[in-house]
Amino acid sequence: MPKTISFNDNWTFTKTDSPAYSRQTIVQGQPVTLPHTWNDSDGQGGAEAYYRGACWYQKVLTINAEDLSKRIYLEIGAAGNMGEVYINGQLAAESRCGYAMFRAALTPHLKQGDNLLAIKVDNSYNNEVYPLGADFTFYGGLYREVKLLVMDDIHFDVMDNSRDGVYLTQASSGEGVFRLDVRGRLVNEAAASANGRVLVQLKDHEGAVVWEDSQELAVADAAEFELSGSICNPVLWDGIEQPYLYTAEIRAIVQEQIVDTRQIEIGFRTVELTADQGVILNGKPIKINGVCRHQDFGGIGNAITKAHMELDMELIREVGANSIRLAHYQHDDYFYSLCDRYGLLVWAEIPYISFPSTLDPDSRNAFEQLELLIKQAYNHSSIYCWGVQNEITIAVETENTYRIIKELVAEARRLDPSRFVAQANINGVADDSIINTFTDLVGYNLYYGWYYGEIKDLGERLDDFHRTRPDKPVLVSEYGVDTNPNYHSYTPQVQDYTEEYQLLFHHNALETFKARPYVLGGYVWNMFDFGSANRKEGGEVGKNLKGLVTIDRSLKKDAFYLCKAYWSKSPFVHLAGRRFVNRHEQLNDLVVISNLQHIRVYLNGELLTEIKDGQPLNVIKAVRLILGDNHISVEGIDEQGERYTDEIMLRHVLESDSSYIYVKEEKTEHVVNWFERFDLSAPGQIEVKEGYYSIYDTIEQLYRNEAAKAVFLKYFAHVTDNPFFEVTQGVMSIEKMSQLVFYGIPPELLPVINRELNRIAK
Template sequence: MFKSSLLNDCWMFTKENDPAYASEKLKEWQMVTLPHTWNDQDGQGGDEPYYRGACWYQRKLEINGAELSKRYYLEIGAAGNIGHVYINGQLAGESRCGYAMFRVALNPYLQAGDNLISIQVDNRYDNEVYPLLADFTFFGGLYRDVKLVQLDDIHFDVMDHGRDGVYLTQSSLGDGRFQLEVQGRVVNESSSAVQGAVEVELKDHEGSTVWQDKRMLALSADEAFTFTDVISNPVLWNGVEQPYLYTAFLTVKVEGEMRDSRQIEIGFRTVELSSERGVILNGTPIKINGVCRHQDFGGVGNAITKAHMELDMDLIREVGANSIRLAHYQHDDYFYSLCDRHGLLVWAEIPYISIPSTKDPESRNAEEQLERLIKQAYNHSSIYCWGVQNEITIAVETENTYRTIRKLVDMTRQLDSSRFVVQANINGVADDSIMNSFTDLVGYNLYYGWYYGEIKDLGTRLDAFHRTNPNVPVLVSEYGVDTNPVYHSYSPKVQDYTEEYQLMFHHNALQTFEERPYVLGGYVWNMFDFGSANRNEGGEKGKNLKGLVTIDRTLKKDAFYLCKAYWSKDPFVHLAGRRFVHRHQEQNDIVVLSNMDHLRVYLNDELLTVLRGSERVFEVKGVALVQGENRIRVEGIQEEAVVQSDEMVLISVMEADQSYIHVKPEKTKHVVNWFENFDLSGDGKIELKDGCFSIYDTIEDLYTSEEAKAVFLKYFGHTTNNPFFEVTKGVMSIEKMSQLAFYEIPLELLSVIQKELNIISK
């Protein structure tokens, strides 16, 4: 029988990277309990420098001699980013997929009595292991559960890079009839062939059997099996409205004795895509009201527990989301199960992100991570699409990029033809780019009004895309702004990090989606603030502050309640601006966020106004505050009864509270306006000369010539002393740099640089 026991305790850990630890006991160590990461502090803005390196975990495993006849596997939930597993000094297995589960067969290396398990985990940069570069912390560690799996000689396949060894596929035949296909493989590791049986039983949520079947197998080695039947009028898995799940019970028996079993939940549903009607779930169009999620949590990094995941799910359900983009990698299997059980449609993806490998143009690691993601998450009914790339053209967009994306798309469809394929483009991917024909669904990460352009440009861009691609389903895969809830303003503006600007930004986005039926919806970036070790902005170090909720999940920003007002059916009222306590202007606008259509607003217990309508954002203009404390209260009314209320205290003060203003670090003039040193008065025309270097060559190519390198350093020497430069120079060109606001390159400068490169032969 399949037996699984946690091996999370009694691990010794050290940051000292000594190869001898494969077989020798650690010299100096600390005792840790898994899940564990060594970046729980420095990966989220702690005082110590962000540590990336190879570390070791070690523990003993005692096996009774009489039990050695069983089959043992070590199941490691994830090892970030590269893991090597040694048993009694011998390399037993490895993983180069830092977000996927992997198993190691132990029997060839085990002995009776004590066995030494040594695991080297390495989160250093490796040009052939994705992600290479991204705006989040690459946490190192054994940050998910480790289990000891014990099996009989005859069992479902546990070494096909999947999870269950069994794959369930449902598809609609129309008229309420669904085909259910169950495929898998049984492995016989004994020395003799036997006759066996695989049995399947499908039960509904109440425990009643709705289908069962049996297959006899001649088990000499590995044998595949397939069951197919029609399920008539099943109760549908209907998203957040009704996430109904059946349970399939799979068993392997020999001479009537059970040798292995699986228990897998499955929902029956149809999902269609339309460029005009959006996502269609079970025949009904729905707008994707989505959030993105990273897997870390304040103070613990990505070594999160089931309790952390359940809290995240509670908050996501509270905000009223109906879909989650689980970015930018494979998440813990338990969280996919939570999405199944609560009806959240899931976009699952691999970390083929930002820049491709220069050492492996075939991106074989991306393929490996894709295979593991799809096989391990295949049985989760919540997943409706597989993501094959995120902003992979941030530094380079070439034919090789296209070839790789196409290959990943083809591979996805071979592994799972029952779901859609999606990609998330950076805004710089042109509307008419051939990339937009590769996948069933196209997402764009759009930050108009934060990194570029104005807030209103979001709608303009989406309209332009739809005109160019009227048959391509499109949504916004990321939108958001960094927000520190200690900052506030009467006149919010770009990159002031105030709650008020975040509220304004998201209100525009939600209205934009609502007004355009052809936009399938959007995914807020991000549901929670998350660790990004190399960041230092918005008054916080080591964090991306675009969350609707703070990284420790203790504070819901006003934009959280804005989304809730648009998405949730649970009646509520919320007064925005409650942390903007000290008000120095006499006249103040009071903002109420609510999904109720009858509100009463009070100032110091006197009725101020009655509000009616379905605006979601209600404003009471020009409220005169008295000196000192002012108590604002709002009541939500249903059938003349107060069913919801909220209140806040504002204090009228004489002068502006300077603590509400984010003061950006002073930059020296040569950094801010470095281009002022150069003559930009030319016509701006770019002329390329055959056989010479150009602004389209990678920085690494320019560095092959001392003359071309000197030209680059003349203009961009001030940009080279940072991790981003080192990681991207193999794929980044000057022309591509000009598309990124980070570099602040005037377009007129490109022709000036090109003229200098035109006299340097390759």
């Protein structure tokens, strides 16, 4: 029988990169236990500079004679972002997919006694490995568990890029009957062929066998198998209401001995996407009440354990979400399993994000990562769609962009015809863009009222999309605002980073989705604050602050409870504004968040008001506070008479508390309204002259000509010293820059620059 051995202890690590470490012991390394990342601090705003480069891990593997008779594989949960595995100086495996599991066949390289296992891991920029650039930290390290697989000669295929070597597919046949297909491959690494069989048993929660079948096989080098059966009236996997899972036991049997086995959980369900009723799960329309999740954790980076994942799931369940977008890459397999067990529909995706490769126009790495994602996560019943791109048009939108997206969609459907294909567009993708015809589901990342426009524009944009494409299922794949819970305001507004503005923003979004049956729902960006090493925003360094919960999971922002009031059936009451303690105005609005129908609010022990409208958010206007401390309490009563309470203390003070106000750093003079020194009085039309440079050429193309480069630097020298600029030169044009708010390019400047470029011949 095969064995799986934990292989996480007693590793040696060094940040020094030397090819000699593939065969020679690391000198002056440090002992580490996996999972491990070298960016746990600097990837989240620590004192040291964010390090991206090649590092090495080593461990000695001691092998005896009996071990050499087995087939031994090393399973690496992930190596961020590139990995090379050496055994006794010989390259055994490599990975260019920093979020996927990969394996190395060790047996051909092993000897009796001590064997030096060395793994080079590199998270430096590589133009052909996705993601090229994004608003999150690219943590380096062996940040997931590592295992040894010890197997007999005949076993399920563990080297086909999948996790199990076995694939389970369920589909409704109608009339309460489901079809279950079980397919896979047995491999034989012995010299002689053998006869055997594959036995499948499907068991319910009580262990009773509800279906079984077997297939006889003659295994020379390899043999594929496929078994199918009908399951009558199974208990359905019905999302968070009833996430019922059966267990399929698949055994490989040779000479009546079990040589390999798999236990795979599976749920039976139907999912439909409609443009008028949203998602239909098992025949019932549901609204996607979703959150996005990045995998890192405060002070730990992405080297998280099962306990961290379980805590994340506990918080996601508490907020009442019924779906998770696991962004922007393949997550740990254990977290997909948690989604299966707790009934959360999953949007799973690859890191084909922001910028395409300029060195590989075919984006081969995106296809490689798509295959790994689908094959390794195939058996998770929670997954309802595969995401093939996120904001890939942020810098460039060309025929080649369209070609790659269409080919990724086709590949996803080839690998898994049973699920939908989705994409997440930046807001600049036009409603009638051909891109929106490629996938079954279209998501838009919309930040009206934060990066652009006003919060009310969200509903107008969704209405416009539905008018343009009435038959296309659409949802909001990201929405959120950066929020530092230390900041507060009586008059919250854009870019003040206050908890109060986040509450306004999310209240508008949730009401917008609720009022539109044709909108499938939305995914909050993000469930948790996360590391973004190059950020400095909202009073924090190295973090994106759009989470409903802080990066260390210790503080739930008020918007967390607002989502809970809309989504959760667990009764509660919550008083918002508890961190806005010092109130310098006498009259204050009190905000009550709850999913209960009957609520009483008290001020300093006296009944202030009763609320019976059942709204998720209620504002009690102009409550007069006494000077000094004021005790506010709220009591909610459910239909059974159970009581739920919350309380806060507000202090009426005479002067405003300056610590609640985000003070923006003063920009240097050439950045604030930098365009004012140019003459924009006669902008004219934009023309493209054949054989001459224009604003539509990429920055990289402009830089190849000294005169064209000089024109670019004349206008944009102040934006060249940042990581975003560095990784986008090959795909970003001045015209595309003008569509991005943070560049602040007035439209009338474009024809002025274009005229200058039109004088320079290519």
